[in-house]
Amino acid sequence: QTVVTQEPSFSVSPGGTVTLTCGLSSGSVSTSYYPSWYQQTPGQAPRTLIYSTNTRSSGVPDRFSGSILGNKAALTITGAQADDESDYYCVLYMGSGILVFGTGTKVTVL
Amino acid sequence: QLQLQESGPGLVKPSETLSLTCTVSGGSISSSSYYWGWIRQPPGKGLEWIGSIYYSGSTYYNPSLKSRVTISVDTSKNQFSLKLSSVTAADTAVYYCARLALWFGEPREFDYWGQGTLVTVSS
Secondary structure, eight states: OEEEOOEEEEETTTTTTEEEEEEEEOOOOOOOGOOOEEEETTTTEEHHHHHHHHTTTTTTTEEEEEEETEEEEEEEEEEEGGGGOOOEEEEEEEETTEEEOOOOOEEEEE | OOOEEESSSSSOTSSSSSSEEEESSOOTTTOOOOEEEEEEOOOOOEEEEEEOOOOOOOEOOTTTGGGGGEEEEETTTTTTEEEEEEEOOGGGGEEEEEEEEETTEEEEEEEOOOOOEEEEEOO
């Protein structure tokens, strides 16, 4: 069973930078997994931020960026704002139509 | 503006079948560029992909749920549906429908989401 791992939580100061990662229980994440990232605030549906590793979805501020760092996918928030306080989920495409969500990271801005 | 809206019973008894429908407006479910999918989130927990369907009826399912899941499409109503059989309390969750973008024939990411609907499994 494939497990996609994320840090449980992160805290960042307003205006600061934070990098969240998305890894595999076994193996490395590469662009071939087409990692995507989603933001979810409590009680709301997820919102698509990044797809295909580093492409921002329409309307997403450029303070959000995606990349591959080492053997993981990464989401960096540069210049964090109060309304970035949310849960963030990555998704990896495993091939054959199969998608796996990461465990999620709760980001606190304070 | 594309909109997706989930509908169905909010309460299902254990061992019965959960049935939900997603109605798509502002776009055609018969577009060749997209798949349509279901995702769920138990209270206080993370997101789980359930499965995806193309307008032709081609489906992909989460291997861990495959034996209990059926996803179907009704292009005449611009709707797709989820059936999950033999439910238990562990199936209590907010269920979301979403659109998936197709890249080289592969549904790799979600781009539009419904607001979600809570389904509770309880007698």
